[in-house]
Amino acid sequence: MAFFQMKKMILAWTFRKPITTKYPFEPRKICPGSRGRLDIKISDCIFCTLCAKRCPTQALDVDRENKKWHIDRLRCISCGYCVEVCPKKCLNLTGDHGIPTVTKDMETF
Amino acid sequence: MGTRTIIPFGPQHPVLPEPIHIDLVVEDEKVVEAVPSIGFIHRGLEKLVEKKDYIEYVYVAERICGICSFIHGQTYCQGIEEIMKIEIPTRAKYLRTIWGELSRIHSHLLWAGLMADAFGFESLFMHTWRVREQVLDLIEATTGGRVIFGSCKVGGARRDIPPEQMAWLLKELEVIEKEMRLIVDIFMNDNSVKHRLCGVGVISREDAILLGAVGPTLRGSGVADDMRLLKYAAFGELDFEPISKTDGDSYSRCAVRCSELFQSVDLIRQAAAKMPAGEIAVKVTGNPDGEFFSRVEQPRGEVVYYIKGNGTKNLTRFRARTPTFANVPPLVKMLAGCELADVPVLVLTIDPCISCTER
Amino acid sequence: MIEEQTIIAVMPETLVAETRKMRDQGYRLVQICVTRLGEELQLDYTFDLNRKFVNFRFLQPKIGARVPSVSGIYWCAFTYENEISDLFGVQVDGNALDFKGTFYKTAMKHPFIQDAAPASVPAPAKPGDK
Ligand code: SF4
Ligand code: SF4
Numbered sequence: 001m002a003f004f005q006m007k008k009m010i011l012a013w014t015f016r017k018p019i020t021t022k023y024p025f026e027p028r029k030i031c032p033g034s035r036g037r038l039d040i041k042i043s044d045c046i047f048c049t050l051c052a053k054r055c056p057t058q059a060l061d062v063d064r065e066n067k068k069w070h071i072d073r074l075r076c077i078s079c080g081y082c083v084e085v086c087p088k089k090c091l092n093l094t095g096d097h098g099i100p101t102v103t104k105d106m107e108t109f
Numbered sequence: 110m111g112t113r114t115i116i117p118f119g120p121q122h123p124v125l126p127e128p129i130h131i132d133l134v135v136e137d138e139k140v141v142e143a144v145p146s147i148g149f150i151h152r153g154l155e156k157l158v159e160k161k162d163y164i165e166y167v168y169v170a171e172r173i174c175g176i177c178s179f180i181h182g183q184t185y186c187q188g189i190e191e192i193m194k195i196e197i198p199t200r201a202k203y204l205r206t207i208w209g210e211l212s213r214i215h216s217h218l219l220w221a222g223l224m225a226d227a228f229g230f231e232s233l234f235m236h237t238w239r240v241r242e243q244v245l246d247l248i249e250a251t252t253g254g255r256v257i258f259g260s261c262k263v264g265g266a267r268r269d270i271p272p273e274q275m276a277w278l279l280k281e282l283e284v285i286e287k288e289m290r291l292i293v294d295i296f297m298n299d300n301s302v303k304h305r306l307c308g309v310g311v312i313s314r315e316d317a318i319l320l321g322a323v324g325p326t327l328r329g330s331g332v333a334d335d336m337r338l339l340k341y342a343a344f345g346e347l348d349f350e351p352i353s354k355t356d357g358d359s360y361s362r363c364a365v366r367c368s369e370l371f372q373s374v375d376l377i378r379q380a381a382a383k384m385p386a387g388e389i390a391v392k393v394t395g396n397p398d399g400e401f402f403s404r405v406e407q408p409r410g411e412v413v414y415y416i417k418g419n420g421t422k423n424l425t426r427f428r429a430r431t432p433t434f435a436n437v438p439p440l441v442k443m444l445a446g447c448e449l450a451d452v453p454v455l456v457l458t459i460d461p462c463i464s465c466t467e468r
Numbered sequence: 469m470i471e472e473q474t475i476i477a478v479m480p481e482t483l484v485a486e487t488r489k490m491r492d493q494g495y496r497l498v499q500i501c502v503t504r505l506g507e508e509l510q511l512d513y514t515f516d517l518n519r520k521f522v523n524f525r526f527l528q529p530k531i532g533a534r535v536p537s538v539s540g541i542y543w544c545a546f547t548y549e550n551e552i553s554d555l556f557g558v559q560v561d562g563n564a565l566d567f568k569g570t571f572y573k574t575a576m577k578h579p580f581i582q583d584a585a586p587a588s589v590p591a592p593a594k595p596g597d598k
Contacts, residue, residue, distance in 0.1 A: 005299035009291055010232060019239060031246065035253035056165040079168055079259050080267070093253070144565070148554075148572035156580060191470060321497045321544040339519055341470050402473055402514065402521065415501050415512065430499040438544035467572075 030095040035078045037098045038071060042109040044090035045069055051082035051091060061106065070106045073098060113141070116449070120149050124227040124453040127463035131456070135449055143444035145437055147466055154468045155427050162422040163189060163397055164263055173429060174465040175256050176219060177407040179212045181429075182261040187341060188403030188416040189263045197391060199343070201265035203384040206343040208251070208258055210373040210380075215244040216408035217366045217373075218289075220460045221296060224363065227453045228305040233295055240288045247278055247285075265390030275381050286374050293367045306360035310443035310455045313357055322439040323432050324410020325369070326459050329362035331355040336406035347379045359458045366460075396422050407432055409460045431465035471521055478524045480535055483513070486524060487538045490515045495522065497538075500548035502556045504581055509533050509556060528558065530581055539564035547571075555580040 021028070030036075047067055052060040059075035060082060062068075083091045114135050120128030128149040134142040154173060158166055170185035171178045183205050190197060222237035245255045251270050252260040260268045270278065296302055312322065317330035327334055328351060335351035337344045352368045354361035397418030404413050410432030417426040436459040443455050478486050495515040503510040505527075513524040528535065537560045539545040549560040550571035557578035560566075569577075576582065 003300055005295045005302075006230075006233060006236075009236060009295070013236075019242075031249045033251075033253055034249050035259065056161065056168045077168065077257075078254075080253070081168075084267070146567070146571070148570075148574075151572045151574060153574075153579060187470065318494065318496050319491070319542060319544070321542065334518065336519070339471050402523070404471070404521075411498075413499050413514065415499075415503070417503055425505070426503040428501045428503070430501070434547060435499075435544070437547055 032095065034095040035080055035093045036095050037073075037093070038076055038078065038082070039092050039094050040069060040071075040109055041090040041092075042069060044088045045109075046088055048087060050085050050087065054085045055082050069109045071109075072104070072106050073101070074104055112136070118452060118456075122453070124223070124457060125461075126223065127461070129456075129461060129463050129466075131444070131452075133444070133449070133452065138449050140444050140447050140449060140452065143441050145441055147437070147463065149467070150464060151467045152464075155429065158424040158427040160423070163418065163424055164393070164422075166424070166427070167262055168259070170429075171257055171259065171261070173468055174431070174462055176216045176462060177212060177409065177412075177465070178256060179208050179252075179258040179261060180405055180407045180412070182258070183209060183342070184403050184405040184412055184414050185416070185427075186261050186263050187405065188401045188414050189397050189418075191401045191403065192397040192399040192416060192418055193263075193393070193395065195264055195391060195393060197265045198388040199385050200269075200387045201389045202343045203380050204266045204268075204270060204389065205261060206347070206380045207270070207377050207384075208248075208260060209342065210376045211244060211248055211251075212258070213373045213408045214285075214370055215241055215248065216460075217370050218244065218292075220366060220408075220457070221292065221363075224454070224457050225296075225302075227457045228302070230302065233292070233302075237292055240285060240292060243281065243285050243288070247281055250274065251278065262390065264393040265388070267390070269389050275384075279378065279381055282374055282377060286371065289370050289374075293370065296363060296367055303360065305451075305454055306363055307358060309359045309451050310447060310458060311356070311358045312439055312443060314355075316442065317357065317439065320439045320442055321435050322410075323435045324407070324460075325362050325365040326410065326436050326439055328353040328365045330357040336404050336411045339404065341405060343380055343383075346383060347376055349376055359454060362458050396420055397424065409433060409462055409465070410436065429465075429468055431462070431468070433459065433462045433466045436461070437466070471519070473521045473523060475523045475525055478526055480526055480528070483524065483526070484536050484538060484541065487513065487541050490522070491541050493517065497542040497545055500545060500552060502552045502558060502580075504530065504556070506530075509558065509581075511535065511552075511558070513538070531557075533558040535560055537562040537564065554578070557581055 047062055047064050049062040052062045057075045057077055059072045061070040080093055116133045118131040118133050119125050120130045130146045132144040133140050167182055171182040173181045218237055218241035222234045225233035249255045252258040312330050314331045317327050331353055333351040333353040352365050354364050398420035400417040402415050413430040415428040419425045440459050495517045498514040498516045501512040507530045509528045515522045546565040549563045550567045552558045553560050554572045
């Protein structure tokens, strides 16, 4: 049995830089391959509605007639299913996680 | 004999990350009886299968719990694959094994931190979670999500770990293992930690079986039962022994989890060495028709899914019996007769995950 | 095939006796599960001993299902039995720790035997409306 086994670790970390960052002022390091905000290259989209049909949370709405593509960012869970099914590969998930919002709006492309 | 008083514990309590309520009948400082009550956040996810088709439901299954999310998805997919007689590629099996073990490491570290917090060892809590953060980074780099992996699908895996990334993962894991050794050393040897854990909440081997305990709660009482021995995913080809300790107290449950950290690291190394190249998913057509009880070992213990399909894209029944649900009766037994001050520690030794319990 | 799963048909009357036999052999109660099959309920009692899987099964009517409690044999069955009585309205006789319908605090009574509500997820908001 040892008394205060942690002293070594505490002593060592007393002289180190903290590993936490001052988050909102210092941007977070983004891991490559992280699933974040859904991005669309609208010029490639053929409005086939496949992504909207498959999306498990019904976050997407594709308007075939008017050639518009809508997304409800607060519904999207960044699962990547739409990215997989899109025949034109015009969707992708960026590592960026978006900004906070106070209204529930659809974003239109 | 003192007078009996009822003290409500929870649903909001500093040590509880999630709502569970226990009525403690105390006599002086001793708890004589405990009556649990859950159901504060029942979400009815089992009923949701009637509205989501079986492929979409993977995302729901993963969200049953934030900590063992991957293994929930895996259990569900395994069940469906078993019903539909899909043989998934070997590489996908290995990938699932690796991610499952990574999630076990992060879950046990999370638990260890919360445990340190419960007995008031704030700095140990911070350092444990510092190490856990590095594990989460590995998970994010390989799957794209920090807690919701989203990398399992019916028919295989949705992402591959390329060889360079695997080499990087193993190198990082070595660093993490070193850090974990330091942390585990504190949990196992520090006298203030031992003082809070040794001899507290003893469950005998017979009681553990009768009360239906699972996972580390069962193994901490000397029963070497681990669902990974069913040889699902790639566990049939890996070499491991379930870890069990015989004392049945909080300290031995803690010791089981601490040893499992290193067991998981070892399993990941073995799996990485043996992983064959090849496809990671097969195409799935048709709808499930049949039934299966899918059982997988989660960080908290055995999870049982009952899946029944009827040949349409919606399942007839999906039922999840999660490990914490099975560990509530042992907890109630442990609480009867303990000191009031030990209640938070005991509640945490079963590693409660209430959102699992309430699906 | 991951594992062999033995499913044994029992009668509600013999359930308690059969369960006692399982306990004497050292089995662990894994779960109690109810499945709604149209107008009937299928009850499953699952046991495990060293990863050997045994399941007892019988049917009950959807309304007025009644089963004897096994919590006298496996005390831990009280959680499952409260669950099935709260979610499926199965009446369990002699539960060791009966919460009398308050184990889960649900908005409607016995939600799992109700038919699915017709409208599923609300349609996503159209652009322009708040
Ligand atoms: S699936 Fe791709 S091409 Fe089709 S509508 Fe969606 S984004 Fe456009
Ligand atoms: S990422 Fe998933 S949730 Fe988001 S829009 Fe695509 S399919 Fe829907």
